[in-house]
Amino acid sequence: MLEPKLLRDMLNGGWKTLNFEPFRDGITIGRLLDGAPAIAVLRYEPGAQVPMHEHMGPEMIVVLEGSQSDEFGTYRRGDVVISPAGSRHSVHSEDGCVVLLNWSQPVRFTE
Numbered sequence: 001m002l003e004p005k006l007l008r009d010m011l012n013g014g015w016k017t018l019n020f021e022p023f024r025d026g027i028t029i030g031r032l033l034d035g036a037p038a039i040a041v042l043r044y045e046p047g048a049q050v051p052m053h054e055h056m057g058p059e060m061i062v063v064l065e066g067s068q069s070d071e072f073g074t075y076r077r078g079d080v081v082i083s084p085a086g087s088r089h090s091v092h093s094e095d096g097c098v099v100l101l102n103w104s105q106p107v108r109f110t111e
Helices: none
Strands: 021-024 027-033 038-044 049-055 059-070 073-076 080-083 088-092 097-103 107-109
Touching: 038 059
Parallel strands: none
Antiparallel strands: 021 027, 027 038, 038 097, 049 088, 049 107, 059 073, 059 080, 059 088, 059 097
């Protein structure tokens, strides 16, 4: 029988125990589940950004630390943001942030 993966106290730094690897310029990733769907923690350095992209399937983020922004607003610790399939945005973090991310399909970069 497969056991569930337990991640304790994520809102209070539990994510720091993950193994992070480079993902994009200024962003590292701690992978929790590969494939589709995928689950990961992204750690943005101050000023990091992700260019305009389209969501091929729904995506959900939970901001664990700091804040990140897109064309629709700024999201802070504890915020949950759900981007539906077909939605487009670019993301940046002025001061850095950590987000728990669940995506059902890879995104398509449009820039």
